[in-house]
Amino acid sequence: MDLLNVYHLQIITFMAVNSILALSFYLPLSAGQLSLGCAGFMSIGAYTAAILSLHYGMPVFTTIPAGAAAAALAGVLLGFPALRLTGVYLAIATLGFGEVVRVLFLNLKITNGALGMPEIPNLNDYFSALYRSWGLQGGLAGLDLPRLAALTTVVFCYFVLAACVAFVLRQENSRTGRAMAAVKADEVASGVMGIGATYIKMLAFVQGAFLAGLAGAISAHVTNFIAPGDFNYHRAVNILLFVVLGGSELVWGGLLGAAVLSVLPEFLRFMQDFRWIIFGALLAAMMVFRPQGLIDRQLLCRFSLRKKPGMDGMDARSSSGEVD
């Protein structure tokens, strides 16, 4: 048991990035929009952060918000035409958007085309340099410098994640969140009740894009290197998988799904050649036994101290039948 091993800290960092991605998929879904554009928005965030830090020498703490903002802007531009579509047609259009972005980055000069962008400043190095400038070459409290830096990266990522989770939860219990749930349940009826469905859908969509861009920007600063191939269709499906596996009804579902799917491949390393066979079998088994995902409302009610479901006012949502 050695949680402060740099290897384990690395996995925990990836877990945070994937959790933010799961949130970015969950947000539009909570307003009834199945968007598969996460990979595209993630790449916009990642490339924006990479270009700003490599070509313009901007520090990490400005490039990460800039990446998120660029993705949100793209979300606004895409949202206008795309949100006229519903259900599976929106999914196809947003998936197409992801491919368009990928091919664009594949052919631009500034993104170095298919060769990708190496030497992106790493968060660990940034914190290492910071601690060195404070005269902590020897580390602190029995931790050597590499571990201390890796731990700081983890704390930073989880701080960002906690802020995102707090925002999503606050919104769910606000007027806006109720409106999203209403639009998800029945768009026409919610319109009759005086909810501006277009505005609400757009809001959820852009928020999702913002979070995907944020995750992309952080991942660029964690993995040292990005290439267009990192953000292909497989990535979009992977993000979808977090939410489908964990449960698409609640925030916690996607977060748990992201955590499980980040850890599982590493946990199964001891299986060597059988690793992906076991991984696939586990996924299939989970889909058979928990088609609604690992966490759903009922399960949460059983564990929480509440007497009956629906105190959150979220019972207006339909079950997640449209994700299949």
Next chain:
Amino acid sequence: MSLNKRILTFLSICLSLALLVTAGCSSPSGPGGGAPNDAAGEIKIGVVATLSGDGADYGVSIKRGLETARDRINGAGGINGRKISLVIEDSHGDKNEAINAVQKLINRDRVLAIIGPTNSGEMFAAGPVADKAGVVIMGTSNTARGIGEIGPYVFRNSLPEDNIIPITVRKSKEKLGFNRVALLYSSNNDWAVSSAKTFEEALREQGVAIVETQTFADGDTNFQAQLTRVAAAKPEALAVSALYKEAALLLIQARQQGINLPVMGGNGFNDPELIKIAGEAAEGALVGSPWYAGKDDPAVRDFVEEYKKRYHTVPNQFAAQSYDALGIMAEALKTEGAAADRARFRDALAAIKDYRGVTGRFSFDENGNPLMDAVVLQIAGGTYREVK
């Protein structure tokens, strides 16, 4: 449950999952850097390769080459009596996995050095991680520019196309004496585009005029239009940069149109599948390669025989390059103190000069990139032969 409580619950779930990973693994919790802790037993070398997913065939060849090399070195008494053991991890062709695998090898298995990962992209992601930790990482299959330049601890023994293509052009020109060349390449494949650029530069340097440039796309099956334009420009030879499928179809259609000119190819021509598909049309094509299994050299013959005995197939360039990589490392390990200390091992490796491997004579340049010659092969009688 209040909001804060929920967030706390979630974080504790994350933490317990992380603990799950670390459960059942008794890892020594010494400091992150420094010496691997098995000073007397086996010398542990980590391997990260794409053993599943896209490109798994490359990873499997690499693994086989390394295992053949390990058994040969250990069979001959190891390094001063100590055996080499390989800790092999799969990267699934994914850069995040490659980073995780490298972190695991360094921090949990405490290996002396690492061989891999397979793709250049994975190396750009995982190379800096090993470099910062002060652990040698050596690619055996990365051909992108700037790999050795990642840092002092990053090496490779794979020859990039930037080095191979100029040799192909030089030798072909010596042999055939052409002055007008038409260039054809796949424009939607980044690798083909960059090797076409290398062809342009190499031809210009050799004083050869490029009289026509035509492009196509991966997946195309009809090249008649491009070939008609090429024929009209009256070149004396063709340079083709494409994957083997498109290259084979292009060769067949060129011969059908009566363009019986010599052809120089990029790395896509190094695949025996090309000869299978193109048949007669592939005869006479020239390609540069870091590896030639038919070389008249006892070391090469021994390696090919041994490999055939184990895996019932002829080793490809990936197997040969990884076989040499472990050989180069073993050579460096013989240096005083290199087997016990990561930094000393790095210096010993950088000092390797004129190592005689199965892919030829080998040295590192100042950045840790290879200095070696490529072989130019010509397709003749349905197989590859060395151009002398």
